[in-house]
Amino acid sequence: MTLPTGPPRGRLLRRGISASVSLALAVAGTAAAVVLSTAPAAQAAAVPAPSPIDVPGRGATVPxxxxxxxxxxxxxxxxxxxxxxxxxxxxxxxxxxxxxxxxxxxxxxxxxxxxxxxxxxxxxxxxxxxxxxxxxxxxxxxxxxxxxxxxxxxxxxxxxxxxxxxxxxxxxxxxxxxxxxxxxxxxxxxxxxxxxxxxxxxxxxxxxxxxxxxxQVAAPIGKPSGALDVVSDFGADPSGAADSTAKIQAAVDAGRTQGKEVYIPQGTFQVRDHIIVDKVTLRGAGPWYSVLTGRDPSDRSKAVGVYGKYANAGGSSNVTLKDFAIMGDIRERVDNDQVNAIGGAMSNSVVDNVWMQHTKCGAWMDGPMDNFTIKNSRILDQTADGVNFHIGVTNSTVTNTFVRNTGDDGLAMWAENVPNVKNKFTFNTVILPILANNIVTYGGRDITISDNVMSDTITNGGGLHIANRYPGVNSGQGTAVSGTTTAARNTLIRAGNNDYNWRFGVGAIWFSGLNEPINATINITDSEVLDSSYAAIHLIEGATNGLHFNNVRIDGAGTYALQIQAPGTASFTNVTATHIAQSNPIHNCVGSGFQITQGAGNSGWYANPPACTGTWPDPVWTNGGVPGGPTDPPTDPPTDPPTDTGNLAQGRPVTESGHADVYGAANAVDGNPNTYWESTNNAFPGTVTVDLGASKAVKRVVLKLPPASAWTTRTQTLSVSGSTDNSSYSTLKASAGYTFNPASGNTATVTLDGTPTRYLRLTVTGNTGWPAAQLSELEAYTS
Structure with a gap:
């Protein structure tokens, strides 16, 4: 869903974080780098960053x-x-x-x-x-x-x-x-x-x-006893060559009238229009084995989908969809086309272990409908929303579902003209919505959003959004935010981002009273907001009253801890903020129009007076160790910090001629002297090249081997060359022998004349201690 202006509605390492993640600031000159405090050094040239996968007790349990x-x-x-x-x-x-x-x-x-x-x-x-x-x-x-x-x-x-x-x-x-x-x-x-x-x-x-x-994908699930088989009983084509729409529909209709389950065996089935389900169970051999796919070759508004009857046709009920995949062929976004994986109205129904990919929306559910659940599923690569509970969806849930790369909101509720009531989004992981929000409720009464992980918002939205926003959301129709909205035990990582209508960006958690003021109880509790791209908490477009923040930890924000652009009321208890980019953690130009009540245990987010500026600061995006923002040139990798003190090579991108076993070149720039690069054995010369990000006047290169005494004295013959474009290289230091002695720290220094170079290359042609180049650290300095 999208609005015309403002944000739309519409030795290898494995990263992981605990439910209480800290972002430590490592200072290099004046540039602050956010790193995961418990993460070991990376083995490639990347910067350790918190991961949304496997946050204990939160998000989806993925296989x-x-x-x-x-x-x-x-x-x-x-x-x-x-x-x-x-x-x-x-x-x-x-x-x-x-x-x-x-x-x-x-x-x-x-x-x-x-x-x-x-x-x-x-x-x-x-x-x-x-x-x-x-x-x-x-x-x-x-x-x-x-x-x-x-x-x-x-x-x-x-x-x-x-x-x-x-x-x-x-x-x-x-x-x-x-x-x-x-x-x-x-x-x-x-x-x-x-x-x-x-x-x-x-x-x-x-x-x-x-x-x-x-x-590890389990073996295919066999046909349940007594079930109807879409292939052996109705002639559907598991090869995908023929259109099986009518035959699968016939099986589903028979299953409803006979009270039998309908089984989709292993195969890929062409389905070019909706399969309409009601009072039936449709199940497959597993989402890796039973696949529905397809699109009408002439009418592109028709494509594979499993739909309940629409509410104006009486709706569907008592449906179970389980253990199969819906893999569409939608390559564009046309909002009027019903080309979603699952849709219509399905009361008292369950979607369980269904893989949805390459459709417009994973599930766009048009009510009124009641008691609908999506669980244990995957929703990937959509052109619009992952899930939308639209119009009078009540007592319904999305839980333990993994969502990534949606074209719009990841999980959404939109009470357009009939109230959404008592719906829940719980234990989901929602990553990389390309537009809009990770999780949002537009209106709704007594909504719960809990135990989720939200990360990497791209643009025009935040991680968590609660709003009287989008058409039809107002108290006159009973569709506005009302009752108690509970957002508990959520983790947000790198959420919120730039909006190409709003220069100041969108907060990780944000509230909007655009259609009318929010007057409800909204409890944000026991949550973490980590490395927000702009503000951690943001209010805009009309008043929001009844906010209560309790036990919330903000660690890292590209601009402010609180960005207040609309009036309202909020209480804060045990809310802490650290690593906020601006020295004043609050931006507030509405003054006393926003009333703050402070309880105990707060720190780091409050200032009196707050900032109220005529211009907005560029965000400081610190997970990469480099300040960045909209005014920075879009270079990849981004340019270096504005200071040249310290080791210029640490954490920078690195390439190599090759390496033995797990001893990759990233070990040479990870800041850990106990890890090392070893080139392919018996294959001199061995080279390692570090991209410093911009041309630097390097005057000293320090080379290290592990300090352990087991590393006996050896001499390596090597030269140093440099380039500004990674194409034409010139010699900065001619080939010579350098001795590494554990008694003196296993360190050698190469002095240079300061010729500007961006790409620094070390070429090793000999080693008296091993038939390969070896290096635990390559350090570069301008003095």
Whole structure:
């Protein structure tokens, strides 16, 4: 859902955070870097950043183990961190990814648990016509090619203003990423190396890898006793060659009249219009095995979907949809088209373990309807909302569901003309809504939003939004926010972001009384707001009264802890804020129009007088260790901090000629002298290249080996060269022998003349202690 102005409604490491995550500030000169305080050093050139996966006690319990590409072994190029809207890293998980742009470049993951399947998130550049490109990437296991996996850009790359188009001639490119999945054919043991490698650049010049999810998929679920089979009983085609819409509909109708379950066996079934369900159970062999897909070849407003009858036709009830996937073919957003995976009205019904991908919305439910539940499901790569409870949806729930890369709100409730009452969004993980909010309720009475994880909002929205906003939401129809709204035990990470109508951005948690003031009880309790892109808490567009913040921890905000642009009332108890970018943590130009009542235990967020400025500060996005904001040039990686004191190489992107085992080049810039890079054995020369982010007058390079006495004295023969463009390199220090002696710290220093260089390269041609280059730290200084 979208409004015309303002925000729309509409050794590899695995990152994880506890339910109480701290962001520690590591100061390099004047630049502050937010890092996960308990995270070990990364093995690739990425900056450790809190992950939304596996937050104990919060979010969805997912069946996969996730690994970020930026922490994996790679000879590709790190992009990011960067939250600048319209750039490739801004839509990546954690705002970092790896780009592969040459044959042989790869990202290699090491399994942390047995797996027989993977999904991975990626981006290909669009083609000139805006119709997308198709390519393949080589999947290799322990160095041996297993298969070529098809990848495509046809489900991404939108342009222009809302409702967007596929015309690359327009501005505002976004929605860059997609996901695909594949099975290995056997179970791979923990420790197996799984590599995504470029075998050709003919179809796509680049492949950007964001992350991979590895899982152990259970065997197919057999047909329940007495169930009707859409293939053996009704002739549906599991090969996907023929249109099976009518045959599956006939099976569903028979299941309703006979009181029998309907079973979808293994296969891919062409479905080109809605399957209408009522008083029936439709179940499959599992979402990796039973797939409904398809779209009408001539009428593009018709596509695969499982729908209840609409309320004006009496609605549906007592429906169960379970254990299958709906994989659509929707490549654009046309709001009038009913091309959602699930829709209509379904009272007293359950959606359980359904995978929804490449449709307009995962589930757009039009009430009135009551007691509807979505659980244990995955919703990926939508052109609009993940879920929307629309018009008179009551006593309904989305729980334990994983949502990523929606084109609009992740999970939404919109009481347009009939009240939404007592609905719940609980224990969900909602990541990377490309537009609007992670979770929102537009109006609604006695709503609960609890135990969720929300992260990486892209633009025109925040993490959590509660609003009398969007058409039809008002007290005259009983659709406004009323009763008690409970938002408890939620974790928000890198939420809120730039709005291209509002220069000041949108807060991680924000409230709007645009249609009319909010007069309700809103309890925000026991929650964390981490590394917000702009303000942590934000009020705008009309009064919000009845806010109560209790036991809320704000750790990191790109601008303010509180941004108050509308009147209202709020109480704060045990609310703490740290690492706020502005020295004054509150922006408030409405003065006494916003009344604050303070209880005990508050710190870090209150100031009297607050800031009230005529201009808005650029946000400081610190998860990448580099201040950034809308005025910064959209370079990847972003430029260095404005000071050249300290080690310029630490944490910077790094490439290598190759490495042995798990001893990747990222170890040489991770600040940990006990980890090290070792080049491919018996393959001199070995090179390591660090991107300093901008040209620097480097005068000293300090090289280190691990300080342990087991590292006996050795001499390495090496030279240093530099480049401003990563193309033409000049010698900064001719080849010479440098001795590393554990008795003196296993350190060698190379002095340079200060020639400006951005790309600093070390070339090792010999080592008396081992048949490879070895280096635990490469440090660069301007003095």
């Amino acid at each position: 996969f183990k996730e690994q970020e590409a930026e922490y994996a072994a790679t000879n590709g190029s790190l992009i990011g961190p960067n939250r600048l809207y319209g750039t490739l890293p801004s839509e990546a998980s954690g705002r970092q990814a790896v780009t592969l742009d040459a044959v042989g470049e790869y990202v290699e993951f090491t399994l942390t648990a047995p797996a027989n399947a993977m999904s991975f998130r990626y981006s290909l550049p669009d083609n000139a016509a805006g119709t997308g490109r198709d390519a393949t990437i080589d999947l290799r296991v322990n160095g041996t090619s297993l298969k070529s996996v098809p990848v495509t850009s046809k489900y991404g790359w939108y342009y222009g203003g809302y409702p967007f188009n596929n015309n690359p001639g327009d501005t505002n490119p976004h929605h860059f990423y997609d996901e695909t999945r594949t099975m290995f054919g056997s179970t791979l043991a923990a420790g197996t190396k799984v590599r995504l490698q470029v075998s050709s650049t003919a179809a796509s010049p680049t492949f950007t890898i964001d992350l991979a999810d590895f899982e």
